[in-house]
Amino acid sequence: MTTLSSHDLPIECPACALPYRQCCGPLHHENAQPISPEALMRSRYAAYVLGYYPYILETYASTSRQQLSVSDLSKSATNTRWLGLTVLDTQLSSTNQNNAQSPQGEVEFKVYYAENKRVYCLHERSVFVQESGYWRYLNGTMGSANGEIQLKRNERCVCGSNKKYKQCCLPKVA
Numbered sequence: 518m519t520t521l522s523s524h525d526l527p528i529e530c531p532a533c534a535l536p537y538r539q540c541c542g543p544l545h546h547e548n549a550q551p552i553s554p555e556a557l558m559r560s561r562y563a564a565y566v567l568g569y570y571p572y573i574l575e576t577y578a579s580t581s582r583q584q585l586s587v588s589d590l591s592k593s594a595t596n597t598r599w600l601g602l603t604v605l606d607t608q609l610s611s612t613n614q615n616n617a618q619s620p621q622g623e624v625e626f627k628v629y630y631a632e633n634k635r636v637y638c639l640h641e642r643s644v645f646v647q648e649s650g651y652w653r654y655l656n657g658t659m660g661s662a663n664g665e666i667q668l669k670r671n672e673r674c675v676c677g678s679n680k681k682y683k684q685c686c687l688p689k690v691a
């Protein structure tokens with residue numbers, strides 16, 4: 518594992534539009550814990566973009582973690598180019614576990630990515646639970662916008678840059 522003083526770390530976080538040292542860097546490299554389901558969701562997306570698959574595995578809830586491995590995760594994303602993340606909604610609630618109230622959270626988001634020259638939207642509402650006081654990703658349900666999307670060259674890019682697609686992510690997709 519690298520440390521935050523390593524030189525090859527990104528300046529800007531791919532998930533938060535903040536300096537990486539201020540948001541997901543300490544979560545990925547210094548065992549800091551996300552303070553909310555949204556912070557965890559963003560840090561997991563950033564870990565996919567940066568290829569930190571062990572972090573993704575660690576932040577699954579224990580039931581899902583047992584069925585996964587770091588190599589499964591990295592294989593599943595080998596051909597994926599991540600384009601951007603938009604968080605649409607977050608909600609905190611609680612669930613009854615072993616007769617005690619335990620915090621639970623939901624985050625709805627859209628992630629855009631390209632595979633084999635096609636662009637897709639992953640539209641998901643994720644459920645997060647706390648295990649030993651730490652937020653973990655439990656599971657998610659697909660939203661209505663999930664699936665392949667057709668982007669025109671002059672359309673605004675999906676990554677949130679406000680640039681035209683042809684001047685932004687198109688070269689990464691093609």
Ligand SMILES: [Zn+2]
Pocket residue numbers: 530531532533534535537540541542559560563
């Ligand atoms: Zn971040």
Ligand SMILES: [Zn+2]
Pocket residue numbers: 600674675676677678682685686687
């Ligand atoms: Zn773009």
